Amino acid sequence: DSGVTQTPKHLITATGQRVTLRCSPRSGDLSVYWYQQSLDQGLQFLIQYYNGEERAKGNILERFSAQQFPDLHSELNLSSLELGDSALYFCASSPGISISTGELFFGEGSRLTVL
């Protein structure tokens, strides 16, 4: 158990809809990262928040947005969903602002299926 909690574990929705994925980081970790894992693209970095502020942005679509709340939990919002958005979405956390040791603690993921 990494200590990172993600909900929901599974989500099935239709094209055009909007969903919210939630992540609670490990106790004491201030950074939250969101990754997307699909069969053809592998694990892709989306965005990082540190103590409520956006710190780094990767290949995140404009239809996607994220935020980190004062209690440090984070939400990833996916809107106008397309079939290609079907993937596993992972949240990871780390103690500091930078990945100095490379050690990220990943949750078990939220599997999104868009029909």
Add this chain to the structure above:
Amino acid sequence: EDQVTQSPEALRLQEGESSSLNCSYTVSGLRGLFWYRQDPGKGPEFLFTLYSAGEEKEKERLKATLTKKESFLHITAPKPEDSATYLCAVQAVAAGNKLTFGGGTRVLVKP
């Protein structure tokens, strides 16, 4: 653009049959190379960080090495519980906190 290529895509081993996984990378200034293990239905689990060519790290039956262009993950006398997907990732100096992952190697160790 930073690139990470892992080979082979899949590997079937008999218990006790040692082997190596390859991670080739192209990055403009390497800050670190990382190995993760991912079990089915789970998130990746951190294994090692390597920072410079010549560096080696060991953990139980796993040993990771790094050169200027690639990294190897050696699995010595594997057991069925070593079955997993092994992911390699790089962090470039210019990329900040973005990790670029390879596609992974699926390892199956049969008893």
